[in-house]
Amino acid sequence: MSRVEHLGAAWPAAGRLRALATRTRRLGEIARESLRNPTTLVGGVIVLLLMLMAAFAPLLIEPNQPNAYQMPRDFSAVNVAPGTDGHVLGTTPTGGDVLYGIVWGSRTSLRLSLIVVAITVVMGVAVGSVAGFIGGRWDEVLMRLVDIFLSVPELIFALAIAAMLGPAFGNIILALAVVFWVKYARIIRGQIIHVKQNEYVDAARVMGDKSWRIFFKDVLPNSITPVVVQATVDMGHVVLIGATLSFIGLAEAGLAEWGNLVSEGQSGIIAGRWWVATFAGAMVFLWSLGFNLLGDGLRDVLDPKSERR
């Protein structure tokens, strides 16, 4: 057994334990700092409340049958003002209960943002990793592709795709997934190129580690932080853009979704019926604000350049 192999065989267990301890300590540090940072704190509280609302929607309001994501219609109570019995936040021009739309809309938003962010992070990180870690011609080709995607403003791109696919919420999800992955590709590529130059990566290579092992063990974990921040911000951004698309009219009519509700309430504004658009739009704002604050604060908390060191 050569000397290097011998070292490799003796150390992993202790090394892994130490790594685990460091990681746990780091997580505790992040949590403590997040609580001290006013931005993450406020954002976190907003996000937490919205998540609770989405999680407990069936307990808050009885789901509509057969499809809970479709607004129940009460044609005997059309355009009812807020504060009425049975319709605390009023109703839409088609008799939809605004409170129902708001509570179940949080579930629609959660579904939308989770699906889109999950798909785009995986896609973007995969493409960006290939470009950054393998480099060379792969990098050149993939990054030009990313440049092309970034040449079209994202809302406009998503709007065009969704329009071509036809009005349906599923198509909005698809359109957003096509548009949002590029950012992650660019972020992770830059990080990987930077991290690759570190001495511990050279050390791993000298020790004879396989490329894929170096990538997953040393490079990716040290490159992922900005992706986490971006994903947090995008949890809000996806809902903002998705609501804009359904406001324009690209979701199914009657879907319990906030942008849809604003669109339904828009026509009544001239007649003084302000409540539908105001309440539903405020939810989009809160959702997006919560994740934006959280992401913005995390950027500071996770930044090794901030006061922590």
Next chain:
Amino acid sequence: MQVREYIVRRLLTLPLLMLGVSLLVFGLSRVGGSPIGIYIEHEMTPAEVAQIEERFGLDESLPEQYIAWLGGVVRGDLGWSGVSAAPVSSILLPKFTATMELAMLAALVAVALGVAMGTFGGARRNRLGDHVTRVVAISGASIPIFWFGLLLLIVFYLGFGWAPLGRADPTIYARISHPTGLYTVDSLLNLDLRAFFDALWHLALPAITMGYGSTAIIARMMRSSLVEELGEDYVDAARAKGLPERLVIRRHARRNALMPTMTVIGLSWGFLLQGTVVVELIFNWPGLGRWMTDAVLQGDQATIMSYVLVTSVIFLGVNLVVDVAYAYLDRRVVLGQ
């Protein structure tokens, strides 16, 4: 890398990017299958359908179709706009000027607000004023533009009856000539101050709605670069010679902090352009965005494709100008890489 080399390289990649965008846009038209659906009706025989396919070149291979389409675009033939019942190329210009007038004023709002807020926050780092401007700026990035516009309408149109809808008062519009299509400029050329204020009046709410959304990114950049500049030696020197802090910021730090902020102004154009889509819908503004939403709802392919193409070209163009100007002004950017 030399500045000139950088600029040349940027100029050379521009056509390649545009070619890529054109491929993307062409791909868009095939996302929902062949566009033949627009032309055929139920009672047509297969022979008639084949005839239509042949007439529009839809029986050829995709690359051939793409080249035929691109050739048309280069010659200025962008297809037939269903929503306007006219060739796209003939209606593009007035809509383009309407949107540009709105976007430019919104950019002015965004830059003025963003620079002011960034300076205010940066000068009061981590104090109350900084936190407040941060929240105001992040709110701008989080607020759904369609909702913010409606709120402004509820307050200023319904509540106070101050704000107008549309682009101009028809009687005032009719009494001046329109050489440029930018109403504010036209009215000044006509030496008609009333028309000028009318145009501004109609621009105000939509421009504020759009501008606020782009403020955050500018404010954030301005704040962080001001904080950085305030740590430099020349700032200490200015303070040491007894200059009041207000002047240190205004005369020295802010000027240098504006440099990196310039680059995000280019980026924020993307936000502005996408903002026009909903803002024009809400305020009934007769520009490209309104045209796009009409087209989206009616599935008008030629209009959607032209819109995406035109917007991307504007976006790429603005970013190129900003980056080149920045590289020229601040040589560290390129030389350092």
